[in-house]
Each structure stands twice: as C-alpha cells, then as structure tokens.
Amino acid sequence: MTELTADGEITDDARARRNVARLAAAQALTGANSAVIFATGAIVGATIAPDRAFATVPISMYVVGLAVGTLPTGAIARRFGRRTAFIIGTGFGAVTGLLGSLAILRGSFALFCAATFLGGLYGAVAQSYRFAAADGASETFRPKAVSWVMAGGIFAGLLGPQLVQWTMGVWQPYMFAFSYLAQAVIALVAMAIVAGVDLPRPAAADLHGGRPLLDIIRQPRFIAAALCGSIAYPVMNLVMTSAPLAMQMCGLTVADSNFGLQWHIVAMYGPSFVTGSLIARFGAPVIVAVGLTCEAVAAMIGLSGLTAMHFWTTLVMLGLGWNFGFVGASALVLETHTSSERNKVQAFNDFLIFGLMALGSFSSGQLLANFGWSAVNLVVFPPVLLGLCVLALVWSSKRRAQLEPVPELPEPM
Numbered sequence: 001m002t003e004l005t006a007d008g009e010i011t012d013d014a015r016a017r018r019n020v021a022r023l024a025a026a027q028a029l030t031g032a033n034s035a036v037i038f039a040t041g042a043i044v045g046a047t048i049a050p051d052r053a054f055a056t057v058p059i060s061m062y063v064v065g066l067a068v069g070t071l072p073t074g075a076i077a078r079r080f081g082r083r084t085a086f087i088i089g090t091g092f093g094a095v096t097g098l099l100g101s102l103a104i105l106r107g108s109f110a111l112f113c114a115a116t117f118l119g120g121l122y123g124a125v126a127q128s129y130r131f132a133a134a135d136g137a138s139e140t141f142r143p144k145a146v147s148w149v150m151a152g153g154i155f156a157g158l159l160g161p162q163l164v165q166w167t168m169g170v171w172q173p174y175m176f177a178f179s180y181l182a183q184a185v186i187a188l189v190a191m192a193i194v195a196g197v198d199l200p201r202p203a204a205a206d207l208h209g210g211r212p213l214l215d216i217i218r219q220p221r222f223i224a225a226a227l228c229g230s231i232a233y234p235v236m237n238l239v240m241t242s243a244p245l246a247m248q249m250c251g252l253t254v255a256d257s258n259f260g261l262q263w264h265i266v267a268m269y270g271p272s273f274v275t276g277s278l279i280a281r282f283g284a285p286v287i288v289a290v291g292l293t294c295e296a297v298a299a300m301i302g303l304s305g306l307t308a309m310h311f312w313t314t315l316v317m318l319g320l321g322w323n324f325g326f327v328g329a330s331a332l333v334l335e336t337h338t339s340s341e342r343n344k345v346q347a348f349n350d351f352l353i354f355g356l357m358a359l360g361s362f363s364s365g366q367l368l369a370n371f372g373w374s375a376v377n378l379v380v381f382p383p384v385l386l387g388l389c390v391l392a393l394v395w396s397s398k399r400r401a402q403l404e405p406v407p408e409l410p411e412p413m
Contacts, residue, residue, distance in 0.1 A: 015198055016137035020145050022197050023129045024152030026086070029190040030126040031153045031265065033093050035160020036183045037062050037100075037119050039261050040168075040176045042245040043254065047175075048109045053369045058109075058116040059241045060358065065120015066127070067354035073125050074347025082132045082199050089125025090191035092118045097184025104177040115180070122187065124354065130330055131346045135199055135339075140280070143331045147276030150327055153269030159186075161262035165255070210341035213348060224394040225332035226349050228288045231387040232325025234357040235295050235380050236318050239302065240264060242364050243315060246373040250306050260312045267319030275327045284331040285395045291325025292384045292391075294318075299380035302373065314377075 038059060046055035069089075076085040096119040103112035133145035163182055170178035216222060243264075244257040279287050298317035301310060337345040367375055 013138050013141050016133065016135075016141060016145055019135075019197050019199060020133050020148050022193055023133050023149045026090075026190050026193045027126065027129050027149055027152030027269075028155035028159065029186050029193070030090075030093065030122065030129075031156020031269070032160040032163060032186050033096065033119055033126075033183055034062070034123055035156055035261065035265055036164055036179055037116055038240060039161055039164045039244065039258055040179060041116060042241065043248065044104060044112060044176055045109070046245065046248075048104070048107050048112065050109065053366060054109075055245055056241055056364050056368070058113050060364075061113045062116040062120040062123065063237065063354060063358045063360075065117040065122075066124045067120075067351060067358045068117075069121040069124025070127070070350040070354055071347050073128055073350075074343045077128065077347075078343045082128065082135070083194065083197050085125055085128065086132075086194035086197065087191055089122050090187050090194060092125070093122035093187030093190065094184045096122060097180045097182070097187060100180035100183070101177045104174050104180065105171075124350070127350050127354075128346065130327075131334075131342065132197070132199060134334055135342070142334055143279045143284070144276035146330055146334070147272040147274075147279070147327050149272075150275070150323070151269055151272035153272070154266050156265055156269065158262065158266065160265065161258040165258055168254070210338055210344075213344055216337055216341060216345055217348065219336055220394045220397070221332065222336040222345075222349075224285075224391050225329050225336065226352050227390055228292065228387045229326055229329035229333070229349065230353045230356045231383045232288070232291055232295065232322055232329060233353050234360045235383060236268075236322040236326075237357050238360045238364050238379065239298065239318055239376060240315065242368045242373065242376045243311060246368060246376070247308070247311050249368075250311075250373075252308055252311070256308045256311075260308070260315045263312060264315035264319045267316045268322050269319075271320060271323045272327060275323060276331075278324075279328060279331050284328045284335075285391055287324050288328035288332070289388055289391055291321045291323065291328060292387050294321030294324065296381060296384045297321070299377040302377040306373070 041059040041062065042055045045058045046052050049055055049057065073085050073089070076088065096115050099111060099115035099118065103109075103115055130146045130149050133149040134142040137145045163186075164176065164179050167179040167182050168176050210216075217226070240261075243260065247257045247260065248254075275287065294317055298314050298321060301317060302314040304310060333346065333349050364376065367379070
C-alpha cells in the first residue's frame, strides 16, 4: 500500500518488502566477510605479527575501517543514492579478500592489516542495509524491515565459519590464504544482489534539508539510543574478538573456536525474525534493556569457567544480547529524525558506535594478553549499567510527560 507520511515521504510497503529480501541476502553474504576476519584475524595476527601482543590489531583495523567508513557512506548515499554506496562497498569487499590472501602468502602483517581495514569499509556500508530497508516503508513496517534484514546475518553465521573450515588448509602451509580468496568471490556475488535494490532517489532536500545535526543529536531520545547502541555493539565486539585467541590460549582447537563463533553469529541474527514484532509489542526501550542485560549475563558465564562449553555459551548469550540491544537501538534512532535527515543522522549514529568499537578493539589484545580472559569479561559490567540507567531515565521522563494532564483552556466569556 502506498501512503504519504507527515513529512512528505511516499511509502510503499510492497517495494520495501522486495528490497528487504535483497538486502537480507546481501547481509548474509557481507556477514561472511566479517565472520572470516573475526574467525581468523587474531590467529593470523599472532602468526605473522612482530609481537604476539599485536595479534588483535588486524581486527582492530577492521573496526577502524567501520568507523572511518560510516560518514563517507552517508555522504555518498545523500549525493548519489544508497545503491551506489552499496556497490562501492562490495568492491572494497572483493579487494579485502584478494589483499588478505596475498598478505598471508607473503607473511606481511602490514598488508594484512590494510586488508582488514578495507574489510571494515565494506562492513560500514553494509551497516546501512538495515536503515535502507526502512526507506520508503510505512511507520508500522519499519521495525520489521530493520529486523528482517538483520536476520539475513543468520546465514552468515553458517556460511562464514564453514567457509573457513572448508578452505583453511587448501594452500598449505599458508593457512587461511584460500579462505580470503573465497571471501572475495562472495563479495562479488553480493555486488550483483545490491545492484538490483530499488530505493528512492536522493531528493534535493536530502542534501541540505531538515534540522541541523547538532539540534537532532541533542535530543534526549537520540542520546539514549546512540549510547545504548554504542554500548551493545562495542561490548559484544570486545568479548568476541578476544574469544578465539583466549580459547587457543586455553588449549582449545580452531574447530572449537569456529564452532563457537558460528553459533555466536546465529544468535546475533537469528532472533531478528521476531525482534521487530517484539519491538512493536513491548516497545524498543524494553527490548534494548533485555539486550544489555543478556550481555551482562554472558560476561558472568565467561567468568565462571574455561571449558569449551563455557566459551560457547558466553558467545551465544553475547550474540543474543547484541541483537536485542543493537536492533532495538536502531529502531529508536529511526524515531528521532525525518526522511530528509535520515542519512546524516544514521551515519553519525554509526560513526559513534564504530568509533568506540575501534578504541575497544585496540585495547582488547592488550587486555587479554596482560590481564587474561576474566578481565575482558569484567569490563562489560560498567558500560551496561550506564546504558540501563540512561535508558530508564530518558524513557521514564518521557512517560511522565505523556501522563501530565493537558491544561484546560478557559471558557470564553
């Protein structure tokens, strides 16, 4: 059904559903890119880095790429349309695989870090898939569109680690070299899929329309949404990037870490089939609070033991918390801007999230190497508590404002 919203945007849920299908498929293939990097980055880094303490730097470079790529992605989308940005992003994905494979063959740590940085640029573009799904969708369909696109990541949870498992030993003794070459091919398939996305063309108002960005981001609702997203994602990333190396340090195998990462990614994206409906029923703030709480529970499990089952359970609960926290926070961001403001607001929101992730990623290797797996889990609790407090404060104030009686106008004499 086609409708006209209050801010002048034409909505068409039939077109939005077609886009959701393509974007979910692209999300699945793009997720394989990040899965390959997260499954192998720390292990390859530990092998070819000049010092083992730098083992997680390649993953940190991926996160830096995520942060650096968010604002340019928004600018390209505003100027040329989201589809152009998507095609450029998948091109970066193909180059990531080629450079990563070459870096392993040559034993070049610097080249491998450059490859993962480009992978981050690809990931930055892919992060806008969830918001693109909401473009042109009705207000009621938007939370479902966001969550259904995120659900495509469940297939990344199956494809990425299995891709590593099937290909890691093809070019012995260069472990994982062929995995990155295969990832380049998958990025080209994703390019063909996103080329067919049918999104609204950029309007002149999208370049200069709407309120100034500072006015939008000063809203208490935006502050709460951005803060919770900036906690849910970086906290998950901190623990996840440390887990494969921590498992190796505990004497567990690569197959054990691949299995844990696979089900972690399934837990990250699997709930998305219902997250949109849960947000519609209970409200985004409740779902975000549940997500942050799940991340705290994951840290408690991580502190309770060092067996494979403890690591696997930690990663699954961490993925579940990320889904509720991040998808819920994304839905809250959609409530803070108009259609003409969306690209700049969404890009700024992602810049905050991935900028904090980059800082956390650089510290994760040192944290694990110097203080151990327990310290990584203990770091989770303070930011989660902060997010829950700010969320409760903002939305309790909003509810009080809604419940205040409207003053009656005096009757005319």
